[in-house]
Amino acid sequence: MGMAIDLSTSGGILVALLPELVLTGWALVLLLAVAWRHKDDNDQLLVGQLALMGLVSTLLVVLWLWVRDAHPSGPALMIALDPFRYATAAIFLLGAILVVMLSLGYLGRERVAAPEYYVLVLLATVGMMFMGGGADLIVIFLGLELMSVSIYVLAGIDRRSAFAAEAAVKYFLLGAFASGFFLYGVALIYGATGTTNLTQIHLQITSLGLEANLMLLIGIGLLLIGFGFKVAAVPFHMWAPDVYDGAPTPITAFMAAAVKAAGFAALIRVLLHALGASDGVWTEVIWWLSVITMIVGNVVALAQTQLKRMLAYSSIGHAGYILAAVASGSEGGAAAFLFYVLMYTLMTLGSFGVLAAVGRRGERDVRIDDLSGLASRHPWIALAMTVFMLSLLGFPGTAGFVGKWLVLSSVIRADQILLAVLMVLASVISAGFYLPVVMAMYMKPAPSAEAHEGTQLVGAARWVVGVTAVLLLLFGVWPNRVMDVAADGADGLRPAPTRIFTD
């Protein structure tokens, strides 16, 4: 029975917050480094490496807490100490690590001279970790804002690019707008239950029978809108394609993977942990969100010619799949989410890595057909890309399939078979835009002799692409361990109705 942490003591709080503190500390170190040296690319590289160290060390701390099975001795105030937090934190950190690795070469190539980039990546990650680990709506809200603010800036960090600036302004205005709704939702939930602590909210709802309280319901609705925006659920998704399109590719990957994951983590924690009692309401909403999201995302992706936008829409589609897991409203669904989002992070980072290798200047101009003949020039890159595409498609043998399988079975266990059917139909549609990528690489001749000469994976990006591809195949064939971990991560997330807990 792992180590119990008393959150009423400052020491306990320190331990509980250790990962966030460590990462923030590293962020400050980076800041100093930036202030000290910010002349040329090497300085930037140095900062990047420091950031990598920071993320890795934080990951170790998280794993330490997880392995020691740190849990609160009393009520979990403000910050949760449960496997779900550790699992999500690990995923965010993994995503951030891969992003930083992609960026090391990328920033230099694109001549983005802003070493603060890495600081902001770290701070955004801190924000995500608070979203995944917040036991109180206020913490989740602040985490969300911390993440958002950093991402707003990161989206527009390439100040020479008008696209980046536009992406930033769009993302910022809509984001602020959305957090207005989120906040209103928090206010109403607070009004209905008199507290913002997730566990307490659950207890209040059950003990006072507030399941159908109108104020609570509207609060939930507004909350869902706020989250819906963060995870780019239709119809709150309109920002996503443009922002993904305009932002620097590694940041796009970061948004598509980690930011979305953070949104889902918080959403799932709030819905299952605090609002599980009134799931009658939100499952229906999520059901609809999921359906339209997966359909719109995949269908519109069919019409894309640019690779980057196609991936953007496809990530909307995947948000739909994850929402389906949420709609199942079970810990099984949460476990499926953890597995899926981990694998999804790998695929996304990998495919954007390839994109970054193929394109230039934000990769906006890379059309799918520009990949023609890539297989003959760069067989390994093409192979990796094929793995990513098949995995995104959810094809057996890749981790994407296992993920989809888990989501499906969680959905079916919740007897929402129609949702399952719609989900597979949506993924049939997705074959219509994933396969052409493979087709272009292998089945179309290179347009010209000098095509793909510029294509190369710089530095660490090579590792990102390679490792993600290998992992996807590995977990596709042997997912056992990860599945168990995911199940453990979701364990006890949804409190049993009868669990009485003394304040």
Next chain:
Amino acid sequence: MPASVGWVWLVVVLPFIGFLANGLMSFIRPQAKNAVTFVGVGVLVAAFAAAVAVVAGLAQDLHAAPFVFTYWSWMPVGELELAVELQVDQLSAVMLMVVTGVGALIHVFSVGYMRDDPGYPRYFAYLNLFVFFMLVLVLGASFPVMFVGWEGVGLCSYLLIGFWYLDKSNADAGKKAFIMNRIGDFGFLIAMFLIFQATGSLSFVEVFEHAPSTFAINGGMITLITLALFLGCAGKSAQIPLYTWLPDAMAGPTPVSALIHAATMVTAGVYLVARSNVLFAMAPISSVVVAATGAATALFAATIALKQWDIKKVLAYSTVSQLGYMFLGVGVGAYAGGIFHLVTHAFFKALLFLGSGSVIFALHRAYHATHSHEDAQDMRNMGGLRRYMPWTATLMWIATLAIAGVPGFSGFFSKDGVLAATYARGHDHPVFYFLWVLGAVAALLTAFYMTRLMIYTFHGPNRTGKHEEPHLAEAPWVMTAPLVILALGSICGGVINLPHVLPGAGWLEHLFEPVTELSHRYLPEVHLSANTEWMLIGIATAIAFVGIVAAWQLLKPAVIQPAKEAPVEAGIQKVLLNKWYVDEIYSALFVRPTVWLSRHILWRFFDAGVIDNALVNGSAWTARAFGFVGSAVQTGRLGWYLLVFVIGTLVLLRTVM
């Protein structure tokens, strides 16, 4: 059991060996004609010898029950116990003799006829294969095994009709034959399924044993079965409505026409009816259908034969007509009579064909010598040939008299037998009198057109052409010798089944008693009074002579012009010349509509248009179209995005409240 009967497998295997050997030769040593001849003819002679041995074995007890030899289990599934087995009984014995005997003769003839053909080995390979399948057909001890031979001979006929495949019309003829046979075979299959459903077995012995206990006489099931079987027969034996392939089949080499399309294969239908006489006897309606079809075909084909100029076409329609007689016979229950006519017909028709073969051979050589491209089969190019080829002329006259039914010749007895049997049925039901009349008229026409053929071919002035005349000559002995033997058969073949008024009558009928005794329960033989018989004989004789004399008087070979300057026919003559336009009608009614439907409606419109474009690609396009709509909605204007966002909000709040 007499041991020699057991050699029956040898009879079957020998021709097959010949096929394999010659088939191999045709690839490795196409020029080694002597070897091919040795093998090709040798196996047939050997098979004949073996067949004689088998029959001799059987002859030790003419009333023996059928000998069934099982070789291996073929398709044993559940209650279906299907084995590869041969059956030797009186009926198959007779067929065995005909097939191997006539077959051997025709093989010999072919040696001369095909001498200069580049496809010589292939020809003999096919011919041997045909004999093999024909033997399987007649010896098969169950419907499926028989069916193997049944379709096998069809295949060989297909291959041999299209032997000179580089000419499209030959290939067409072969295809037509095969497909029309397949239509018949469809009936055969259905019949087999029905029989299996009813009796749970398919082997002759069991089926016929169980038949009486299984089927109600004149019941629906038995009628259906027999009609289905008869559809098969009609296809194989060129009866109305499936006869049109046979005349076209003359595209093949003439010996083939003699063997397959006169003597053996086309008679398989008759054999099948005779073989399953029990079933037909239990289904009077079907029997009447058989008889009526036979009579009608006999007459109809005879009319067409009247106006054909192609010597082989005349013989072809004559064959169809004669087959009609055989069906008339088996239809009225005179199974022995039917088979009897089959045997005699095998002799004289083979003789006629081979004779015409040597005629064509002669003209062909003549035209070849002068490099002219006249039609060597058109009687208008012949005439007076008896001066150049006396042997052929004489022998063919014998055959003509036989088929015309001149007393004493084999054809007279067999045809008279059939007609007498038909007449005898008359007191069961008057319709048979009508059939008898049809038969009689057909007999008249037969006498007429055969005489016509002889006159135009061998008598009057020669129309072959100045330069060709010197080259006209008798065929080599290797071709004439078989004719002589066949001629003997045509003359005295009748003795095996003399009318009842004569001493030693009905030998064949007695021979077949073991086979037909069951059916006699349902279809007892009616014996006419001696007077009636004499009367019928008289009528038949009269008919024969009237036909011959009429032709001799009416037709003036002198006025005929050679084919190229011949005037165009008109009126009924034209209709007859064009065989009542049946081919045209069929193609307009069935062939072209089917192809058109398949190509334009089924394939282009439905398959490519509806299913593939509209539904399959259509759904893909629709999805993509929605995609374009979706990305058009993505205008890039923040105001619009906010609007969508807020509208979504309103809806969502509505749902939660």
Next chain:
Amino acid sequence: MEVISFWVFSGIAIISALLCITRKSAVVSALWLVLTLFSIAALFVILDAHFIGVIQVLVYAGAIMVLFLFVIMLLNLGRGGPTDLPGWLGHAVTLGIGIVLAVELWAVTRIVPATEIRLPAGTLDRVNEQEGAVAMISGPLFREYLIPFEITSVLLLAAIIGAVVLAKRRL
């Protein structure tokens, strides 16, 4: 008395908000917004949140709005160029949506928090008198709400960095 003042300030807030969103010039809008914020501050005070009211004036009306105006001046949008207001259709749609949203949100006003979780009347007043307006906030802020408070600091740090990165002249 308080009730009346509540309604007065509410009226002011609403009207000035309305003007804020409908005035053509950005500067004017900004000024109307300031007025709204002021009256909201007043409402805070009426609702027993004295400290917050003060902060509202300081932070919002003071700092944030000044920042806005500063930027407006910087980008010299003072004297409006072409209006940024849409045509009548835009107004109509907006009006419709606004009303619908208001109606939907209005529903919450019918709900009164369950009595079990409500404090006895005037509790905050009493706390106010005992601890003073500041201590009443600062107490929990540095105890239960320590963690959020720290997060806020990081948030502000991030914001500063971001602002600097984006706005600094040198590329």
Next chain:
Amino acid sequence: MTELLANMGYDNWVLDALLALPLLGALIVLSFPSKESKKIALVVTLLEFLLSVPLWWRFTIGTAAMQFQHSYPWIPGWGVSYRVGLDGISLFMVLLTTFTMPLAVLGSWNYIKDKLSPYYALLLVLTTGMLGVFVALDLFVFYVFWEIMLIPMYFLIGVWGGPRRLYAAIKFFIYTFVGSLLMLVAILVIYVMVGRATGVYSFAYDHLLANISAVEAWAFWLFGAFALAFAIKVPMFPFHTWLPDAHVEAPTAGSVILAGILLKMGTYGFLRFALPLFPAVALHPTIVNIMVGLAIVGIIYGALVAMVQPDFKKLIAYSSVSHLGFVMLGIWALTEQSVAGAIIIMINHGISTGALFFMAGMLSERRHTREIAAFGGIAKVVPAFAAVLTVVSLSSVGLPGTNGFVGEFLVLLGSFGTYPWATAVAATGVVFAAAYLLWALQRIIYNKLDKPENENLPDLSGREYLVLIPLLACIFWVGLYPKPFLERIEASAKALITTVQGSPVSTVLDAGSEEQLP
């Protein structure tokens, strides 16, 4: 010999070896220079075949039980285990596969000119995929193999295919994908519901089969999902339109494998899953009418459309639709003869149609066209080719003495008892079959030799003989002495029939399917 193998524990490792060997081979092929690849591939496939041959003798006749069966846990947490086995039905599918692959390699010998190593590697991977489908006894594993095999085929068509290969490839992929994903949902539903009912969550075939009653309420929809997936694969009219494109565009070996093996996966699926799992639905009058009706339509329609195809490969493709219509009829007739016949046809179709595709490939290798009109009279220049083509066509027409007859005869004979009228209609198919094949035959090898480019075509080469002779041998073996096949099939066929007919006909449809909607 077999004892020796037995002592080597052959029965325990053979299936694993069969699945592993090709993958290993693929790696070897990739790791060697590409000029070696075809030799390696040939060796590997031959080894594979030799490895599989003893199954013939080691297989115990007269039992319907799964043989050579064993399993290892794969994802124990989810009741997924690698579980393989053979019965009388799958035995022949496996043998057919291992028999076809070496020929496929030989058939590609000169046809494939570039990217050799990946080509042969994919062929080998494909082998594993197909074998996996036939031996899997765990629905999860089955599904995985079922999908896996799409990828190699997709590349074979898309990379080495004809001019419209891209279209054909993606069409093939998505068409199949639609069905199989719905099947995945169905599998999961069964898994969950059976798990709920029994408390044991497992994908094991026998477990699900034993407790299938748990999904009674859903049976109709689940059957539908399975049936759709399989019907697309078979392909049954009207889900057949991917077939002509795929066949025409695929390289020779691709077409051969498609026709020879892939299509069988559909019919095999019906035999192994759709019927045994949902007998009640399968025997429901409405379903019966639909399936039998579609089978017959397929037979006639396929034949008629085949008749008018200008492209030889397309003609063969449509003829497949017709042939597999017979199989479906036989399966649904559910008599010993018809089911056995259906399985025999599955084998025949692999042999005969495979041979036809090989020969079509040989023609297009020589003339770079598949248009029937481009040929004519070539029997004069390539007699051996013509002879073989004739024999193969006739076997496909179902001439007695060849394999084609045995299958069609048994199916029709068996079905006649169950559906006399349907069978009567189906029997007309034999006439149409003769029509389209003989017509094509005539236009290719007979008629005038009027195209100068045909005048010096080379006749069959030694390698081509090597490909064709085994097929010819099988044509006559199955045609003349099918007993060894039948006796191995019989027990399983009988078992299938008893399983299916042993259950009451479902009332799901009568209850009105609306409330069955999810």
Next chain:
Amino acid sequence: MQAVQGAELLGPALAVSAILFSLGVAGVLLRRNAIVVFMCIELMLNAVNLSFIALAQQLGRDGHIFVLFVMAVAAAEAAVGLAIIIAIYRHKQTVNLDKVNLLSG
């Protein structure tokens, strides 16, 4: 008396906040000037704050703390947001959102 007053002021306060929120949303929809849009968002946040305070009066001071944090967040957003707006102005010489549509489809 205060209880009564609080009880009866809660509803109105929530109503006012709802109206203000809606006005903010309406403003966001109405305006095209990025800065004004942003101001309207600030208005929304304030509306929410009003709800918090009104509820806090009934439920305890947690609401006040929350409002405090909201203000901090607003400040942070203001800083970043205005910086972003300046950045876009640098590229486009305008802050009219209708002109900001390079990215679309």
